[in-house]
Amino acid sequence: MPSDESLNVGSGEDFLFTLAILLHLERITFRADFFCMFETWNGQSMHRLYHPIPAIKHAIDTISSQSLRFLKLDFNFNIDRRLPPAKVIWSPLVHLVAESPFPCVKLHVGYEMSGYRDITPGIIPDSLADSAELMKYVNRGVLVITLGLPVTNKQDVLAVEKISTDPPI
Amino acid sequence: MRLSIEVVDHILSFLQSDPVSLEACHKSHPLLSQLAERHQFTHVILNDFENPELPSEFTKFIHRHPHIATYVRSIEIRVAKYSPELSSILPMMTLLKKVKFNSLRWQEIPQHFHQAFLDCTHLPSMEDVSIGRLSNFPLFALNNIKRLTLGQWHDDKYPPNTSMDDSVAHKFQLESLSLTDFEPKSLQKVIAWVPPSTLHSLDISGHKFPYKWLKPLLDNCSNSLTNPRLNLKWECASCLSLSPTL
Numbered sequence: 001m002p003s004d005e006s007l008n009v010g011s012g013e014d015f016l017f018t019l020a021i022l023l024h025l026e027r028i029t030f031r032a033d034f035f036c037m038f039e040t041w042n043g044q045s046m047h048r049l050y051h052p053i054p055a056i057k058h059a060i061d062t063i064s065s066q067s068l069r070f071l072k073l074d075f076n077f078n079i080d081r082r083l084p085p086a087k088v089i090w091s092p093l094v095h096l097v098a099e100s101p102f103p104c105v106k107l108h109v110g111y112e113m114s115g116y117r118d119i120t121p122g123i124i125p126d127s128l129a130d131s132a133e134l135m136k137y138v139n140r141g142v143l144v145i146t147l148g149l150p151v152t153n154k155q156d157v158l159a160v161e162k163i164s165t166d167p168p169i
Numbered sequence: 170m171r172l173s174i175e176v177v178d179h180i181l182s183f184l185q186s187d188p189v190s191l192e193a194c195h196k197s198h199p200l201l202s203q204l205a206e207r208h209q210f211t212h213v214i215l216n217d218f219e220n221p222e223l224p225s226e227f228t229k230f231i232h233r234h235p236h237i238a239t240y241v242r243s244i245e246i247r248v249a250k251y252s253p254e255l256s257s258i259l260p261m262m263t264l265l266k267k268v269k270f271n272s273l274r275w276q277e278i279p280q281h282f283h284q285a286f287l288d289c290t291h292l293p294s295m296e297d298v299s300i301g302r303l304s305n306f307p308l309f310a311l312n313n314i315k316r317l318t319l320g321q322w323h324d325d326k327y328p329p330n331t332s333m334d335d336s337v338a339h340k341f342q343l344e345s346l347s348l349t350d351f352e353p354k355s356l357q358k359v360i361a362w363v364p365p366s367t368l369h370s371l372d373i374s375g376h377k378f379p380y381k382w383l384k385p386l387l388d389n390c391s392n393s394l395t396n397p398r399l400n401l402k403w404e405c406a407s408c409l410s411l412s413p414t415l
Contacts, residue, residue, distance in 0.1 A: 017383050021391040029398035031374070035406070047411040055405040067395075084411045092409065 018062040025065035027102075029072040030056050036089070038081040047084045053092040063101055071102040077111035077124060086130035094133045097143050104141070110148035121150040174204070181208050210240040215255070216247040228254040235261055243267035243297075246286075251278050256285040265292055269299040269318075275306045290314060299347075304355070308362040313342045319359065320349035320375070341367050350375030356382045363389050372398040 019025060032052040039048050060071065073093075083089055097105050109128070113119045120126075125147055128134060137143035172180075181201075184190045185208050194205035215224045231238050232254075238261035246269070248255065256279070268289055272278060287310050290298050299318035300306060311317060341364035348359065348371075356379060368390040373383070378400070387394065 017380070017387070019387070019397075021387055022394050022397070023391060024393065024395050025397075026395040028396070030401055031399070032401040032405075049409040049411065050406040051409065052401040052405050052407070054407045055401060072398075088411060 017059060019059055020062045020064045022063075023065055024067060025063060026067050026069045027072065028060070029074060030059075031074040032056075032076070034075050034077045036077065036079050036081070036083060047081070049084070049089060051092060053096050057096055057099070060096075060100060060102075068102045070104040070106055071100055072106045072108070074108045075110070077109060078114070079111060079119060079123060080114050082119065083123060083127050086127045087133075089127065090131040090134050094131070094137075097134070097137050104144065105137075106144045106146070108146045108148065110151070112151045114152075124150070174200075177201070178204050178207075181205055182211075184208060185211050206237070207240045210237050212243045212245075213241050214245040214247070216245070217249055218247065224248050224250070224255050225252065228252070228258050231258045231261060238262045239264055241265060243269070245269040245271075247271045251282040253279075253281055256281040259285040259289045262289065263292065264294050265289055266294055267297040267299075268295070269301070270303070271301040272303050274304050301349075308358065311343075312340065312364075315342050316345040317343060318347040318349070319351075320347075321351075343367050345370040345372075347372040347374070348378065349373075351378055353379045353382060356386075360386050360389055365389055365391075366393050368393050370394075370396040370398070374398075374400040378402075 019028070030052065033050075034052075035048075035050040037048050037050070039046055056073070093107075109124055111124050113121075113123070128145060134143065134145075138145060177200075181191070181194060181204050184194070184205075188209065191205045191209045194201045195209065196202070213227070215227060217224050238258060241262045242264065243266060244259075244262065246255075268286075270286060275283070289295070290311065291313060295314070297316040297318075298311065298314045299320070300311075301318075301320035343364050344367060346363065346368055348356070351359070360382065363386065371386070371390065371394055380402070383399075387397070
């Protein structure tokens with residue numbers, strides 16, 4: 001289970017804006033980065049997921065428009081290690097979709113992989129598919145997920161290329 | 170089987186980002202040559218930082234072959250020298266749909282280019298105007314643009330441009346506005362200028378956008394805005410800490 005969730009990493013007050021004044025709002029797009037990192041802090045190693053969902057939740061909770069069509073989330077994931085279990089990592093997104101006033105949520109996921117090479121390109125699609133709760137919304141047509149092509153950290157690619165071109169010992 | 174000219178033309182349109190293939194088509198057959206030529210000049214980028222002679226060569230080429238100017242649908246201008254010759258080819262591009270202009274200080278650009286640039290933004294065919302890195306631009310001269318992108322604007326030591334006659338201001342038609350990396354002072358000017366009743370789409374991106382100005386910006390177009398697109402910066406992220414044993 002998550003051990004703690006603080007509201008903001010930086011001076012997040014600026015982001016707590018309201019959408020109530022947009023009387024004719026039909027759709028809104030949020031673009032943001034997700035960072036999933038394995039960090040050691042005070043001798044304790046933790047997975048840390050930096051994500052914007054509470055800020056988005058705050059914004060859409062203020063919506064007053066009656067003409068809503070869809071919410072678009074354009075997320076770019078940065079991953080340096082295997083992901084925590086799907087049930088945990090996608091939990092904030094599940095809550096956002098469940099409580100969203102929009103009839104449809106479109107999620108586009110791009111991802112960059114760095115660090116350990118045992119991370120496979122299927123890491124995000126597999127994790128999404130493992131979330132039974134997210135798939136429930138997909139099957140109901142409430143959530144539409146599209147995936148970008150994974151981007152591999154250039155240094156890793158160069159390293160892999162070097163290994164593959166090195167003469168056999 | 171023979172394909173109609175329209176179909177061949179459509180196929181060639183997919184090669185607009187492939188100048189080598191278009192050049193090969195241009196040399197291959199008289200009919201293909203004519204069709205390929207149109208697509209070779211659909212998108213023009215004049216960048217004298219990468220090739221100092223390019224704008225001068227292009228303007229000479231256009232004056233030698235004026236019909237080419239009517240093939241240009243989008244032009245990106247990123248130059249340090251604004252020659253009268255460069256200004257003279259803009260009015261020849263009568264079917265321009267998109268113009269992208271990157272520079273530094275509007276008041277340091279010669280008047281002949283001011284007029285040529287503003288005239289081309291007012292063409293009936295114009296759909297999309299993008300202006301980047303430009304300080305003290307007279308925003309009211311863009312009132313009749315439907316789709317506008319303003320990027321990396323900043324104020325500097327120069328006072329706001331007041332030399333232009335306000336009578337060039339047109340009725341607002343702005344429907345879509347994209348803003349990238351603004352300094353607060355410049356953003357205040359944009360907020361004061363943004364029309365309260367026509368703007369449907371607002372796109373905010375970049376990492377320097379001063380988000381505390383988002384509220385007044387939204388307030389200003391609250392009656393018309395239907396489609397905002399917002400970049401959330403790192404500072405708005407929350408942290409979920411998870412035990413590695415999960």
